Amino acid sequence: MTARSETIQIDIDDEQMSGTFLSPKSKVPGVLFVHGWGGSQERDLERAKGIAGLGCVCLTFDLRGHTGGTGIPLTRVSREDNLRDLLAAYDRLLAHPALDTSAIAVVGTSYGGYLASILTSLRPVRWLALRVPALYRDEQWHTPKRDLDKMDLRDYRSTLVRADSNRALHACSQFTGDVLLVESENDDYVPHATIMSYRAACQQTHSLTHRIIDGADHALSEPVSQQAYTSILVDWITEMVVGERLSIIQST
DSSP: OOEEEEEEEEEETTEEEEEEEEEEOSOEEEEEEEOOTTOOSHHHHHHHHHHHTTTOEEEOOOOTTSSSSSSSOGGGOBHHHHHHHHHHHHHHHHTOTTEEEEEEEEEEETHHHHHHHHHTTTSOOSEEEEESOOOOOSTTTTSBGGGSOHHHHHHHHTSOOOGGGOHHHHHHHHOOSEEEEEEETTOSSSOHHHHHHHHHHOOSOSEEEEEEETTOOTTOOSHHHHHHHHHHHHHHHIIIIIGGGGOOOOOO
């Protein structure tokens, strides 16, 4: 974590000694997790606990319609609804008193990765981690997501989509932070072409890390796949979010 440097004088007898206090900054990075369609914050919680232990403020949450409680039902939820949910969660994280507002990471899975990509065009984000990010046409934005044509989506995701023709990809093309892109080798929902569309869009990023989890399906059904993703994510967060803040301000 970056240190604050303060020059002091220490009185001893009739003399003074020069000293320097080095103390950690009071603010810490923030990490916002966005789960996939039909999911919940449950799996994110376990990873968030580990990352919080590294010295980050983490926020997981349930997108509206996804937990079976009161409020808008899943059958009526649109992308607009859930993007507004994500914006509200981001703003709540931003208000945390311990947060360094210039150091926010967003971790999105599948549908959550798609929404997280769009978020970068609406709010400041420094680090963006996308696991099997989904892709949707810009049309029918306000249509309930469950009503979107699944066959059309499959065909759309199987082609290389230009960044200037898609809202999420366009946001990625303008993003200048660091990106982690995680692909599942045997993904029936987000094919390799979709991953490459995201990768091709990330032309202005500070860095781009692309990892493939061998033998993994979309949901990471096998425990070994879950463990592999956790390792990839924690290592990247450590390098990008925590490691960056280990530099010490040199006093002159």
